[in-house]
Amino acid sequence: MDVSQYLEIFIDETKEHLQSLNEQLLILEKEPENEGTINEIFRAAHTLKGMSGTMGYKRMQNLTHNMENIFSEIRNGKMSVTATIVDLLFKGLDALENYLANISSTGDEGTEEYTDIISQLDVCLKQGLGEMPAAAPAANAAVAVAVEEKAAEASSDKEKYRAFKYADHEKHAMNEAIATGQHAYGITVFIQETCLLKAARAFLVFKTLEGLGTVIKSDPAVQDIEDERFEFDFSMVLITKESLEAVKKAIMSVSEVDSVYLSEIKADEIVMPKEEVVEQKQETAGATQAAVAQAPQAAAEKKQTTQNSKPVVNRSVRVDIEKLDDLMNLVSELIIAKNGLVSINNADESAKQDNSGFNEQIEYLERITTNLHTSVMKVRMVPLESVVNRFPRMIRDLSKKLDKKMELYISGEDTELDRTVIDEIGDPLLHLLRNAADHGLESNEERAALGKPETGSIILNAFQEGNNVVIEVKDDGKGIDAEKIKAKAIAKGTITAEQGDAMSDKEIIDLLFRPSFSTAEKISDVSGRGVGLDVVKTKIESLGGDVEVRTTLGQGSNFIIRLPLTLAIIQSLMVELGTEKYAIPLGSIQTIEDIPVSDVKYVQTKEVINLRGTVIPLIRLNEVLDVESVKAQDENLTVVIVTKGDKLAGFVVDNLIGQQEIVIKSIGKYINNSKMISGATILGDGEVALILDVNTLV
Amino acid sequence: MADNVSTMDSKQYIVVELGNEQYGIDIQYIDNIVRMQRITRVPKAQRFFKGVINLRGEVIPVMSLRLKFDFEEEEYTNKTRILIIKPDAQASVGIIVDAVKEVLTISNDMIDKVARDINDERTAYLSGVGKHEDRLISILNIAEIFMEKEAENA
Numbered sequence: 001m002d003v004s005q006y007l008e009i010f011i012d013e014t015k016e017h018l019q020s021l022n023e024q025l026l027i028l029e030k031e032p033e034n035e036g037t038i039n040e041i042f043r044a045a046h047t048l049k050g051m052s053g054t055m056g057y058k059r060m061q062n063l064t065h066n067m068e069n070i071f072s073e074i075r076n077g078k079m080s081v082t083a084t085i086v087d088l089l090f091k092g093l094d095a096l097e098n099y100l101a102n103i104s105s106t107g108d109e110g111t112e113e114y115t116d117i118i119s120q121l122d123v124c125l126k127q128g129l130g131e132m133p134a135a136a137p138a139a140n141a142a143v144a145v146a147v148e149e150k151a152a153e154a155s156s157d158k159e160k161y162r163a164f165k166y167a168d169h170e171k172h173a174m175n176e177a178i179a180t181g182q183h184a185y186g187i188t189v190f191i192q193e194t195c196l197l198k199a200a201r202a203f204l205v206f207k208t209l210e211g212l213g214t215v216i217k218s219d220p221a222v223q224d225i226e227d228e229r230f231e232f233d234f235s236m237v238l239i240t241k242e243s244l245e246a247v248k249k250a251i252m253s254v255s256e257v258d259s260v261y262l263s264e265i266k267a268d269e270i271v272m273p274k275e276e277v278v279e280q281k282q283e284t285a286g287a288t289q290a291a292v293a294q295a296p297q298a299a300a301e302k303k304q305t306t307q308n309s310k311p312v313v314n315r316s317v318r319v320d321i322e323k324l325d326d327l328m329n330l331v332s333e334l335i336i337a338k339n340g341l342v343s344i345n346n347a348d349e350s351a352k353q354d355n356s357g358f359n360e361q362i363e364y365l366e367r368i369t370t371n372l373h374t375s376v377m378k379v380r381m382v383p384l385e386s387v388v389n390r391f392p393r394m395i396r397d398l399s400k401k402l403d404k405k406m407e408l409y410i411s412g413e414d415t416e417l418d419r420t421v422i423d424e425i426g427d428p429l430l431h432l433l434r435n436a437a438d439h440g441l442e443s444n445e446e447r448a449a450l451g452k453p454e455t456g457s458i459i460l461n462a463f464q465e466g467n468n469v470v471i472e473v474k475d476d477g478k479g480i481d482a483e484k485i486k487a488k489a490i491a492k493g494t495i496t497a498e499q500g501d502a503m504s505d506k507e508i509i510d511l512l513f514r515p516s517f518s519t520a521e522k523i524s525d526v527s528g529r530g531v532g533l534d535v536v537k538t539k540i541e542s543l544g545g546d547v548e549v550r551t552t553l554g555q556g557s558n559f560i561i562r563l564p565l566t567l568a569i570i571q572s573l574m575v576e577l578g579t580e581k582y583a584i585p586l587g588s589i590q591t592i593e594d595i596p597v598s599d600v601k602y603v604q605t606k607e608v609i610n611l612r613g614t615v616i617p618l619i620r621l622n623e624v625l626d627v628e629s630v631k632a633q634d635e636n637l638t639v640v641i642v643t644k645g646d647k648l649a650g651f652v653v654d655n656l657i658g659q660q661e662i663v664i665k666s667i668g669k670y671i672n673n674s675k676m677i678s679g680a681t682i683l684g685d686g687e688v689a690l691i692l693d694v695n696t697l698v
Numbered sequence: 699m700a701d702n703v704s705t706m707d708s709k710q711y712i713v714v715e716l717g718n719e720q721y722g723i724d725i726q727y728i729d730n731i732v733r734m735q736r737i738t739r740v741p742k743a744q745r746f747f748k749g750v751i752n753l754r755g756e757v758i759p760v761m762s763l764r765l766k767f768d769f770e771e772e773e774y775t776n777k778t779r780i781l782i783i784k785p786d787a788q789a790s791v792g793i794i795v796d797a798v799k800e801v802l803t804i805s806n807d808m809i810d811k812v813a814r815d816i817n818d819e820r821t822a823y824l825s826g827v828g829k830h831e832d833r834l835i836s837i838l839n840i841a842e843i844f845m846e847k848e849a850e851n852a
Contacts, residue, residue, distance in 0.1 A: 580739065625741040670791045670844055671759035672744045680738070680750055680757040688738040688752045 010055050011104050017044045017051075018100065021093055022393045025086060029396075032081035042071045048096070057109040060099045066121040067092045070128070079128035088124055090393070092117055108175070170237070173216050174265060177239040182213070185247055187262040188235040195256040199228040204254045206236075212250060213240025232258070237265065323379050330372045337365045373569065373661075381416035381565075384462050384471070387426045388413050391433060395458065398437045405444055405455040406437060412462035417469050421543055421563055425471075428536040428547075432473040432559050433458060435533070440477035440557055450554075452476065464565070468545075468587065471561040480551040482508045509549055513537040541695060544587075546645050570664060572681075574657035574689065575640065578627040581689040583662055583681055588694040590641045590648065592656065597635055609639065609650060616641065618650045619697060624676070629654060644698040651697070664691060708805035711828070713835055714781065714795040716763055717770075721795075722802065722828055722835040723781065729790060730782035731798055734774050751792060753782060760792035766843065767823070772796060785844045802835070804828040809837060 024041045027034060045068040052060040067089060073079040095114045102110035174184040189205055191198050202225045209215055218225065218236035225234055240247060244264060251260045340361045388410055395408040417425070441447075441456035448454055459474040482505040489495045489511050500508070512533050540547045545563035564570065564587055572583040573592075593611060600607050600618065607618040618639065622629045639650040662681035667690070678693035711722030712731075730753070737749040737760055746765035750757050760780055764772045772778065777797035784790050809826040825839035 627741070665757040667740065667750050667757055668759040668791060669789050670761075670785075671740055671747045671750070672742070676742065677740060682752050682755060682757065686752050687736060688750050688757055690738065690740065690750075 006055065007103075007107065010051060011100065014048060014051065014096075014100050017048045018093060018097055019389055020044050021048075022090075023389065025089055025093070026392055026396060028081055029083075029086045038071065038075050042068070042075050045071050052099075052109075057099065057103065059111075059113055060096060060109050063092060063095055063099075063114055063118060066118045066125075070121060070125055073125065073128060079125075085124055085128070088117070088120055090397075092121065111175075170217050174237070174239065178266075182239055182241050183244070184216075184265040185238045185240065185244060185262050186235070186265050187238055187247070187251070187260065188233055189251060189260045190233045190258040192256045192258045193232050195232075198230075198232065199225060201254060201256050202230070202234060205251055205257065208250050208254060209236070209238050209240075209247070212242050212247060213238050215239075319379050323375065326375045327372070327379065330368055330375055333368050334365075334372065337361060337368055340364065377418075377565075377569065378416075380419050382419050382422045383413065384415050384417060384422070384425075384469075385413040387422055387429065388460060388462075391429070391460065394430070395433065395437060398434065402438060403444070404437070404441055406441055406458060407455050408433070408458045408460065410460045415462040415464055415469055415471075417563065418565065424539060424543055425561075425563070428539045428561070429460070429471065429473065431533070431536050432561075433460070436473055436475035436477065436557070436559075440475035440479075442478050446478075465562075469563045469565060471563070472558055473561075474556060474558045476556040479553040479555055479557050480509055480512070480549070481553055485509060485511055509551060512549070513547070544585075548645060570662060572660060572662050572691065573640065574660050574683075575621075575651075575653040576655035576657055577622050577625065577653055578629050580625075580627055581657065581683070581687070582621070582625075583660070583689050583691045584640060584642065584651065585691065585694065586659065588642045588644065590643050593639045593641060593650070595637045595639050595650075597637060600637070611641070611650075614648065616648045616650045618652055620652045621692075621697075622652075622654070624697065642694045642698060644695055647698055649698040651692075662689075662691070707807065708803050710801055710803050711835070711837065712781070713799040713802050714763075714779075715797040715799055716767070716795060720799065720833065720835045721763075722804065722837045723783070723840065724837070725801065727783045727785065727840045728781060729784045732780050732782065732792075734778040734780060734794070748794065751780065753790075753792075756790070758782065758790050758792050760794060762794045764794070764796075766793075783840060783844075785840055791844065802828075802830055804830055804835070804837075 021041060021044050024037050024044070027037045028041065031037065045064055049061055049064040049068055052064060070079065070085065070089065074081060074085075079085075092114075095112075095117055098112065099109045102108060177184055187209075189202075191201050195201055206215060206218075206222065206225070215222075215236050215238050218234065220230045220234060224230060238247065242250075244262065248260060248262060251257060251262075341358075344358050344361060391410065392408050395406060399406045436458045437456075441458070442450065442452075444454055447456065457474075457476045459472070461472045461474065463470055486495075486500045486503070486508050489508070490497050490500050494511060494514060495503070513536075514534060537547055540561055540563070543563055545561060547559060547561045549557060549559050551557035571586040573586055573589055575582055575584060593609075595609055595611075599609055601610065602608070603615070607620070608615050609618060610616075618637075621627070637652050638654070638656060639652055640656075641648060641650050660683075664679045664681060667677065667680045675696045676693055677690045678696075679691045680688050681691060683689050710725040712725055712728055714721050714723065732753065735751055737751055739749040740747065740759070743749070743759075744761075747759055747761045748765075750759050752758075762772065764770065772794065775796070778794065779798045780792040780794055781798070782790055782792050808830070809828040811826050812821055812824050823839055823843050824836050825842075826837045828835045828837050
């Protein structure tokens, strides 16, 4: 059965089920006796098993089946929920997520079996049912595997093909061949060292093999072999229907071939290069626990490689049917309005004299397009929930890893953001949460000594504020010590001691957002590599937002992210410079002022104004943008006061045109963009106006 | 028979005029030819980029081939055209030429390679000189003209 058409649905639904499993499992960990939860888990696991089976993902089905067994016993009351079981189940979920990631990027579940997880699940099951003593058998089995691996390794220095790194298309070719009942053989041929024409011999070997099947890879490359650029051996991968023996015989029939090593490449070897498997199995021999930890890691590496390739599934948005109905209604109205205009046009002259009907229709049309725009925007909106719902699980894992008690409170997860923003915001939030958990919260003992509740709180709060969405990541930890940062910055040479003394605490804390600035004394794998905060800042700024931090020493920190509701359409102020028109995003405009020329002062030869007690630098846009000003020098300057974070600047413009809703377009990659222009928009008369990037100009 | 040969070893070129010279552009790159229209200047862009235009709702950068080749700046006439070119599938770019003459089929063996003069980077923009009857048509190397842009940006 061809199930590819269901792939998208499968991926979406699997994601939902995995998410719900994660959530329910977290609840189960806290309330092991909660019957409703275990029923829910069982149902989700069962559905998942059924779905993956139907789609032909056997490995995924197998793993789910083993997990389901445990759920089933727990449900029947034959097993109790222990920390080990929950940990193991979480690992199982991670493995399932890896399968899913593989499927959505390649359409195939991959070849990782996660046998270690499955065998541990099995052990757990039997243990829980009182059928088997401690984990010894699993360890034994693992040792056996390791011995086998070592034996294999001994001969592997001759079997050079084992060191092959396969490109994706080669793996694909092999997988396909194996699936269609052919064999993939790794072959290393040694030619007698007395051989004079080794290239010719190699050519004969290739010729023989080509007669049997297809050579998909060779080392050295075929061209190098033909040019005799190799020692006395070469390796290749052959896909053929013939048996191993037949291939060996065929190669040996070429004269002056010294020896040949070959073996079949199994499907599971294809994805993981040989050395990695050996390494991992040896870990298994050492400690079963360690191996389990290894598996997700190896999987994570793999995930990274797959993420680079283009996903096979289109990105989709699930849309509430009501939102679509709204759209449909608006489009119908649009048609009616158009017909209204047509009929006015067709009406006789006397009616045309009377403009009121026409104006009425125009107004009607305007109302519809505005509503239509809002509706379409709503369709693109996704609740923040889809990003944050994986965080409780992450905090749980971090809590165990860092040995700190902590709890994540999420509120406002129903706040909606544009799909493009949602896709990008996950990583920055992850960074901030990790920071809060690792650097923000004190250790259990410290907290107790300070008289704080032992369990630290991390609060993720989201809400809408005008045209922005605000996301806060708060913790009740130790806060940020400005003195410490100052000392560090001076030590690192980021600032001088004099500069440090002149800086306010806020300015010093902002240093945290500079590239490679980490104050963690010891580098942990959770955070502290000094790449965190500046990456967060860059990412959020690229989304058109900004991030600030408020902190009270000893009481905690609060990172505040402000993001625009949508990226594609923004409100802007249109201004005129000479004969040119530019748009300034309304979100970054604070006020518009009329300043008498006589009020302009100079500080270090730069023009500034003193506006209600604040000194604001002036930026003459016509100079920055090389516009010839046609306007005679007035007595008053029109100054648009813009903000970047808490920095203010005044843009001097020639004229204000007014507020307008604009659609952002890119200006193309060929034209050299100085970054002062963030895009372009098309005005009502078809003219192109450029959008100024306030962040770069200030 | 003769037709078969010509379709196999020849290409169609759009012939444009710059001053008194004629240039050929491989027709496969051409997306569109439009009349001169209002160009919005982009500050701090390369000198030969005149700005951006609105082509049916898309914003497309436009460069002057004359400025690119260090000719005198053009005067826009009734014959001035903007050729919309797609050097790759995602991005379009416009080039301003004095006039668009015709479409010519030139067989590959009628095109002479030009030697690249290291001192004159403009020779890199040509992939050859084609002969058609008694006319000489310089064939533009589109990939080269726009590839350089990215290097400059970097």
